[in-house]
Structures are given as structure tokens and as C-alpha cells.
Amino acid sequence: MVLTMLLTPHVFIGLVIAKFFPNPLLAVPLAFVSHFLGDLTPHWDFFSGTKKEERLKGWRPLAVMADFGLGIGIGVLFTAKYLWLDNKVELAIASFLCGIAAVLPDALEAPYMCLDKFPTFIRTITEVQGKLQTQAPIVIGITIQLAVIILSLTYLL
Numbered sequence: 001m002v003l004t005m006l007l008t009p010h011v012f013i014g015l016v017i018a019k020f021f022p023n024p025l026l027a028v029p030l031a032f033v034s035h036f037l038g039d040l041t042p043h044w045d046f047f048s049g050t051k052k053e054e055r056l057k058g059w060r061p062l063a064v065m066a067d068f069g070l071g072i073g074i075g076v077l078f079t080a081k082y083l084w085l086d087n088k089v090e091l092a093i094a095s096f097l098c099g100i101a102a103v104l105p106d107a108l109e110a111p112y113m114c115l116d117k118f119p120t121f122i123r124t125i126t127e128v129q130g131k132l133q134t135q136a137p138i139v140i141g142i143t144i145q146l147a148v149i150i151l152s153l154t155y156l157l
């Protein structure tokens with residue numbers, strides 16, 4: 001989350017992986033790895049060009065929460081669709097798990113953002129993600145993420 005791609009595109013990538021790889025034992029770890037690849041694509045997020053102190057104040061944490069809520073909503077929506085409309089229980093489970101795996105690296109950073117003390121691996125995952133970030137100016141950064149969402153939706157629907 002210390003400069004990440006927005007969470008919603010990560011969820012979409014996770015859902016695409018769940019649909020593409022029918023075996024959850026393969027799909028879920030791939031969804032986790034996809035997070036880091038997603039962060040490598042040039043992007044803009046709510047923390048771009050900010051310091052740690054600025055990230056817990058004002059509109060930024062609210063925007064992150066909204067993005068998080070949207071991501072969860074989309075994951076749940078597709079899981080429900082597969083379960084009840086399509087009768088594809090395995091795909092529903094895989095999609096749910098892949099959606100979580102795809103945002104897990106950022107969720108693990110939450111203690112780093114909000115607490116003074118946290119386990120060492122939290123710092124490690126935060127630093128690794130910090131190094132992988134490729135930032136872009138807001139217009140390009142948002143456009144690329146919108147493209148990810150549109151491409152994913154085209155594949156999923």
C-alpha cells in the first residue's frame with residue numbers, strides 16, 4: 001500500500017487468474033504474485049508523492065477505504081454470480097480466494113501504516129513493494145489502471 005496500484009485493479013487481475021487457471025492450487029499463489037507485477041506497471045495511487053504522515057490524514061485514508069470497499073464488493077459480486085447464477089461452485093471459491101490473494105500484500109502493510117510495532121515480515125513485504133512501485137503521473141497512471149479493469153471485465157463477462 002505504500003504506493004501501490006489501486007486495490008480494485010488488483011482484485012480484477014485476481015478474478016481473471018481464477019477464471020483462466022481452473023486449479024485453485026495454482027491460481028491462488030499466482031494471484032498473490034500478480035500483485036507484485038501489478039505494482040510494477042506504471043500507476044498512480046492515493047499515496048503517490050506523499051510522506052507517511054500525510055497518508056493517515058485527510059481524504060487519503062477515506063479514498064483508500066473506498067477503493068478497498070469497491071474491491072471487496074467486486075470480489076463478492078463475482079463470487080455470488082458464479083455461485084447462484086452460473087452454478088460454478090469451484091470457480092466461485094477460486095475467485096473469492098484469488099481476490100483476497102491479489103490484495104493480500106497490501107493488507108499486510110496496514111500494520112506498518114497504522115502501528116508503531118509490527119512483525120519483521122511486515123516491514124520486509126512493505127519494503128519489497130516499495131521497491132517494485134513504478135509511479136506514473138495521475139492521468140497516465142489512472143488510464144492504465146482503467147485499461148486493466150476494462151480488459152478484465154471483457155474477459156470475465
Ligand SMILES: [Zn+2]
Nearest residue numbers: 001004039106
Ligand atoms: Zn501493493
